[in-house]
Amino acid sequence: MTAVTARSGAPSLDARPRAHPQLVLALIAAGAVAVIALWWHGTPSVHGFGDWLTNAGRITGLEAGYAVVVLVALMARLPPLERGVGADRLARWHSMGGKYTIGLVVAHGLLIIWGYAVTAHTTVVHQAWTLLDNYPDVLMATVAGLLLVGVGITSANAARRRLRYETWYYLHLYTYLAVALAFSHQFADGAEFISNAAARFAWAALYIAVFAGIFWYRFVTPVGQAFRHRLRVVSVQAEAPGVVSIVIGGRHVTELRAEAGQFFRWRFLTRDLWWTSAPYSLSAPPAPDRLRITVKAQGEHSQALRELRPGTRVITEGPYGALTAAVRRNRKVLLIAGGVGITPLRALLETLPAGPGDLTLIYRVSNLRDAVFRRELEQLAEQRRAKVWFVAGTRDELGGDPLTAGQLTRRVPDLIHHDVYLCGPPGLTDSVARELLRAGLRRRQIHYESFEF
């Protein structure tokens, strides 16, 4: 239900700052090393088994406290990250890092209990009770740890598939509560902070900066945009079974500097939908007074969009995404869409500068009835002298994967001189990207977007 973007390849012509993914990872790693340096500096030396356990507990705890704030920062919609790393890669990092962080939190709790118990020659149970009862703010931190573990369990792939997106989303909000609850025990009990005012200052500054970023980019900016642009639903139109297009109108829409291929996060102010913002790609080039998105009903959110009334107020964040004309290097362009991944590519098909025969669209659907924009696409193909192929049917019906390197080379003459824009479910984008590399394309020729929930 979610169209998010990752970019691979050529640098964009867009001059706004964008963070290079490797650089971002290097910065995160440097921070983790600095945290270890803080422990090293604050620890005289380690004697005996109890000390080993306790200090392992301290390191994992410090790193967990750092990791949690990095995870929040990844989701703070910081524009250089959104543009340079891309929302879908950020979400993947956040998800992987989240699981690791929960591991650190659990290890921290267990190691500290065990280490203190060994040192004090007491039982683990008694030590756990002493910690909860006597150590300041440890009770709050324990609640925070349990909340994080709970969120982790519900986010694990198996549980996630069974949960409604909406439930998962609500549960995820508890992580903010957990971060807040866990904060004070770090200063009250953390040996590295008790006697080190500079460390306390730097640590607090990091937390404040990240939460200020979240507040600014996820609250102030969208509210500002809402007042400036006063976006409202203009019309809702069925496109195919379960697929609707929504036209949103407002003032000064050009100031948003949205481009074909990009997406916004949309928050529709109805009683049922106001609390969540979901990312949907523009399915038509932005007009001076209106934007159009096209949504396939998969979760309750996208179901509810079908019942939107014209006049409903809309708050947006964005635009995001780098799947735009700016990343193109070659004259010839191949667009490959899977399912509702057609939306940003439909907008690109209309706007990418191209001569006759330069544009090719391959549209992969499991059933031709699910193909949206069929008439629009056919009209566009004619106007733009582009080739449009519908590839419908399951793999069984087609006798194998229709989008292999061989098939693509046969269908698209001169394939290796194309830029390829790819958008669809992760399985499809991954496999097609692999086949394109096998067909001889370079990584920087492939630009992709994948849908995740």
Place this chain on the structure above:
Amino acid sequence: MRRVILAIVTTAVVLVLLLSFKSHTSTSPLAPTAAAGPDPSTGSASTGSTSTGIPVTSSSATPTATSASGGSPAGAKTVTGDVVQTIYGPVQVKITVAGGRVTAAEAIQYPDGTPRDDQINAFAIPQLQQETIGVSTPDIDAISGATYTSQGYIGSLQSALDKAGL
């Protein structure tokens, strides 16, 4: 799954490496200001100006010869050792000596202020005091888990025994 195992193994290896480096660093358990010896010049030459701790004083250089009144054996005297600074705070011992042996010991200063200190002292101090009874030299075992407090205690005990003339 492979990634999960890799993450766990990497983390564990990094932790073990860090901790073993740390257990081989031969930092003296005593803070730089610590001067276990009775020589006051050592204390005043201390570089640990950041320490707010009590200066090393030969506090009861006057061996408080609390006269052996009452049931105390003849010649029993009570001596207070030097204050020894550890990185967690000062440690100071008061002992009673009779017949060339320690008959009573009390830690009158030790690190406190955090629950962690309180918890460590709750088991370490009674054990140290217990060990001290009957000795004539400061050769007592450090308490595992309370290395710094033990070192401070032993240092202060040493000075007390010196003052008592043992």
